[in-house]
Amino acid sequence: MRTIIKIQFDFLHSRVVYYAYEEKEKGKQHKMKCPYCNQLDTRVIDSRPAEDGNSIRRRRSCDACGKRFTTYEKVETIPLIIIKKDNNREQYNRGKIENGILRACYKRPVSAVDIQRTIDRIETKVFSLEAKEIPSSRVGEIVMEELKNLDEVAYVRFASVYREFKDVNTFMDELKKILK
């Protein structure tokens, strides 16, 4: 999940000068620009919780110009919004995917562990789209891709509900595709 760090610069004894928003991606080293010389050669020399209790105060030092500055960082999680068919929005909910998959896997030889792993993979794909809003149809396609590898019957069940097969022919076409 992508988070935004809100950075508040506090130049020595002067008041807040400006806010900067920097995006931090999982696993990537976060680089802070020096507010004096704009170089990225800065280091954290001290980190501690800020007095307000919900941000982190970091004392930083710039290797390029030697100046020091303080940042206050607050992590804000961006909620993922799903755009439904009727264009209404709702917050992403893992439980909904889980219910759909459990229904599709009913009485199939699929273990609970495999189902959870499948949902984990689906979530990784959904979140790596790095969008704030994702159409439910895109999520449905991802679920189908993963179900195809999990259990063919579950896949056909899910697809038949999801794609709303109008007649036997489209259903058979879909079946033939996976039985190839």
Ligand SMILES: [Zn+2]
């Ligand atoms: Zn500098």
